[in-house]
């Protein structure tokens with residue numbers, strides 16, 4: 592447990608009865624040993640002077656998830672290997688200034704629209720909306736100042752099954768070119784089953800488009816240990832959305848059969864990453880959305896990743912229709928992570944659960960339109976285990 596310094600850091604403990612005790616500046620007595628906790632410490636100030644705290648969710652098995660209010664960025668996920676040793680399995684920086692100035696979306700909450708919108712524009716109810724073109728001709732991950740670059744308001748939550756916190760942000764009508772005031776809540780929970788659960792909710796006062804996701808780069812062998820080529824990836828998808836040279840889907844839902852995109856039986860990430868399939872050239876590796884096999888709208892298995900040396904396994908379930916598999920292709924040794932190592936191409940991978948890229952311009956894709964009176968609800972669970980458990 593992180594030591595408590597009054598007025599500097601705060602810890603919220605769950606009592607034996609499971610009731611949350613909030614806002615206390617001192618360690619509470621009477622809490623059950625090993626109960627989940629939420630701890631808060633200062634992480635620094637943004638360049639424009641906003642104080643940013645670091646929160647640590649710790650469950651009763653000692654696993655922890657750390658995140659900062661800036662961008663809702665998950666800075667560490669500490670989970671056991673097959674011998675019980677905890678390691679951080681996500682890429683990240685040491686300093687807030689690095690997250691502000693050079694973050695390729697490590698760990699961040701992404702909105703209003705995760706992934707690309709082609710030509711940086713879309714039309715809704717007859718009105719065309721112009722967005723920032725921040726990725727060639729396209730708009731990527733919400734524009735110039737997306738949800739990854741704003742300071743979220745964080746409240747620790749009561750949870751009987753682990754530790755949790757809610758992040759709140761209200762995006763003004765017209766922010767980054769999107770219509771409607773968008774009120775967003777995201778809950779991070781770390782359950783006592785070593786599941787990181789992310790629940791998203793959003794409402795709007797005008798019709799708009801929304802696609803929320805989380806952008807952790809994983810390395811299940813541990814941050815800073817090198818490449819992810821040997822991780823065995825299974826994706827529960829018979830089809831994917833091929834892209835053009837600017838990574839915008841063509842609109843086709845193509846079969847993965849006999850392509851490097853067939854991960855249905857599990858395959859090492861590196862096995863076909865140098866394939867001369869033109870799709871792989873566009874993304875310099877994998878940077879594609881997979882159409883998840885699912886029946887109904889509930890939680891369903893999207894992907895499973897197994898790292899043979901550590902024995903760690905991550906299973907991702909989601910209510911979303913797609914997952915973007917990005918193999919860290921644009922990491923180019925210029926960034927140095929918290930472990931003091933350079934990040935090179937394929938040192939981490941992302942599995943971003945989401946609606947399909949460019950849906951606002953693709954009427955055949957599942958809709959990303961949100962209207963007043965509706966509530967967007969979306970859940971993704973990352974379950975960590977090992978081949979020994």
Ligand code: BGC
Nearest residue numbers: 695696706878915917921943
């Ligand atoms: C995109 C990549 C992009 C990366 C930025 C991913 O979600 O698909 O193309 O380079 O985010 O970190």
